[in-house]
Amino acid sequence: MPPISSYACNECDFELPSGWGGYTYAVDNSGQRVVCPHPGEFHTVYQVTGLNYTDAQNAGRVGFAQHCVCLDCLRQFDLDLERDAVLCLECSSRQVRSLRESVGQKCPRCKVGLIEEGSVIRWKLDPDWEQLPVPQVVDDLMKFVEHRRVPGSLERAAEVANSFGEGNFFVVALRLLRWWEGDYFSQDQEQKDSAEMQPQWTWCMALPDVLKSTPAIAELVVIRGGRCWFAESVSPEARRGIKNYLRKHRKHVVWS
Ligand SMILES: [Zn+2]
Ligand SMILES: [Zn+2]
Incomplete structure (x- = not known):
């Protein structure tokens, strides 16, 4: 059970999805990727593919999609970096960075702050x-x-x-x-x-x-x-x- 984190710029309000950077997916009979929520991904893989996890993996019907952001247009989308072309789905830029690679790097929006990993609990404090x-x-x-x-x-x-x-x-x-x-x-x-x-x-x-x-x-x-x-x-x-x-x-x- 991984801890859930938030990923956000420490200067502006740019955010990436909270969680742990991505999710397991299974490929159904029509070739569509189905998200397998954690915990319980083994069960979803079986429901979607009819195969146990190892067989589904060997058949190429399980993968891990990572949250990504385009550094040029800021569009966010999910890619399996082991299988998919690393291209922005919006503008076709190759300047695509995964959430995991983004931690500690300059924010793609304000280009001033850093993307920090933190607690999902982000209280707003009183101004004083x-x-x-x-x-x-x-x-x-x-x-x-x-x-x-x-x-x-x-x-x-x-x-x-x-x-x-x-x-x-x-x-x-x-x-x-x-x-x-x-x-x-x-x-x-x-x-x-x-x-x-x-x-x-x-x-x-x-x-x-x-x-x-x-x-x-x-x-x-x-x-x-x-x-x-x-x-x-x-x-x-x-x-x-x-x-x-x-x-x-x-x-x-x-x-x-
Ligand atoms: Zn783009
Ligand atoms: Zn920023």
């Missing part, structure tokens, strides 16, 4: 995000989740949370960060006022003790009515600051 306040503990929690090394400021919290179960502090931190950041893949991406808690969830059992152990977290979070909420002292600017900071700096890997 750099001026907003962000509590240190937010950064500490984010770095802990990323590197799994507990910083001194969170040692007590980790000890308390992990006494409820191995790895439990990681879940506590992850749940808080997800709540504060908002869910990129949901309809409503806005940061919520509170997050769900369930008495049987281990991280929820530990949270009250975590708050008692670590004032920096308790300054941000209170538990009320079976949910956790932003503490009243957290200003709207701080809430936005936390959200924008996480949207800017959290690393996401989205797997297919």
